[in-house]
Amino acid sequence: MSLIKFYNFHFRYKGNDEYALKKINLEIESNRFILLAGETGSGKTSLIRCMNGLIPQFYAGYYKGYAEISGKNTTETPISELSTEVGIVFQNPENQLIAMNVEHEIAFGLENLGIPREEIKEKIKEVVAITEIESIIDKAPFEISGGEQQRVAIASILVLEPRVIVLDEPTANLDPLFARKILNLLKKIQVEKKMTVIISEHRMDLILPLVDDIILMKEGEIIAHGVKDEVINSNTFENLNINKPKIYSIFNELKNRNQFQHDIPVSIKDAVSSLKMIK
Numbered sequence: 001m002s003l004i005k006f007y008n009f010h011f012r013y014k015g016n017d018e019y020a021l022k023k024i025n026l027e028i029e030s031n032r033f034i035l036l037a038g039e040t041g042s043g044k045t046s047l048i049r050c051m052n053g054l055i056p057q058f059y060a061g062y063y064k065g066y067a068e069i070s071g072k073n074t075t076e077t078p079i080s081e082l083s084t085e086v087g088i089v090f091q092n093p094e095n096q097l098i099a100m101n102v103e104h105e106i107a108f109g110l111e112n113l114g115i116p117r118e119e120i121k122e123k124i125k126e127v128v129a130i131t132e133i134e135s136i137i138d139k140a141p142f143e144i145s146g147g148e149q150q151r152v153a154i155a156s157i158l159v160l161e162p163r164v165i166v167l168d169e170p171t172a173n174l175d176p177l178f179a180r181k182i183l184n185l186l187k188k189i190q191v192e193k194k195m196t197v198i199i200s201e202h203r204m205d206l207i208l209p210l211v212d213d214i215i216l217m218k219e220g221e222i223i224a225h226g227v228k229d230e231v232i233n234s235n236t237f238e239n240l241n242i243n244k245p246k247i248y249s250i251f252n253e254l255k256n257r258n259q260f261q262h263d264i265p266v267s268i269k270d271a272v273s274s275l276k277m278i279k
């Protein structure tokens with residue numbers, strides 16, 4: 001069964017003439033690592049807001065069509081209930097961190113669900129180890145770095161054991177080294193927990209080697225959704241105005257000059273093997 005399903009879904013924010021989301025048909029399965037990419041303003045954040053019912057329940061506007069999460073209609077099921085199926089880390093996670101210290105922050109969601117204290121302790125221990133934040137557990141959210149805040153935000157969602165975690169530009173405020181660490185950590189969690197992770201991310205060079213599938217958006221529509229190699233080698237990807245990785249640009253140029261006829265590599269390791277195939 002698909003975890004997330006959209007049937008011909010449309011959404012227009014109140015006060016806007018244009019629809020931010022148009023004709024969205026999408027099915028997302030379990031155990032996938034998915035990149036959501038598209039030009040600025042193409043609707044990525046809006047699509048993410050649909051995935052726990054914030055659209056249309058919280059954001060005022062008009063919708064058409066239908067969307068469901070684990071079989072639950074997103075227009076009627078309370079956001080709190082949908083949030084246990086799909087956990088979302090929005091941009092600037094410091095706005096999401098509200099508790100006195102990191103431990104309370106992570107416990108917050110579980111306490112709201114009425115989970116017994118001993119069980120909460122066990123679950124916290126596990127996610128703190130996975131996200132490697134043992135050393136900051138007693139600190140206040142404002143005392144820790146941007147990268148640590150990202151980890152805490154991820155731990156707070158992970159502890160609720162959702163089937164899907166969605167992250168909107170999780171590395172936007174991080175340096176490349178931390179960005180790589182966070183993305184690798186998410187990949188590790190996704191594989192270990194066999195969950196689905198969806199990430200909107202501009203750092204293509206860091207994320208492409210990790211992903212299984214890619215969703216491309218343009219002007220409120222999904223213009224491609226498929227396995228990585230298929231999407232990357234398509235004209236749709238070539239024509240999209242997004243920051244492409246250097247490796248992609250080099251091999252795509254070689255392909256256009258008929259000097260390379262294979263799938264375009266996305267990691268340095270694959271690029272090295274691909275170099276041997278150049279005519």
Ligand SMILES: Nc1ncnc2c1ncn2[C@@H]1O[C@H](COP(=O)(O)OP(=O)(O)OP(=O)(O)O)[C@@H](O)[C@H]1O
Pocket residue numbers: 013014016020038039040041042043044045046047059
């Ligand atoms: N809260 C809002 N109220 C009104 N319009 C909005 C709101 N949020 C987004 N929009 C509009 O919806 C459209 C899609 O925006 P969205 O933020 O989903 O794009 P995006 O792909 O996430 O862009 P970016 O890459 O810049 O984050 C834009 O035209 C934007 O102005």
Ligand SMILES: [Mg+2]
Pocket residue numbers: 044045046168
């Ligand atoms: Mg956005």
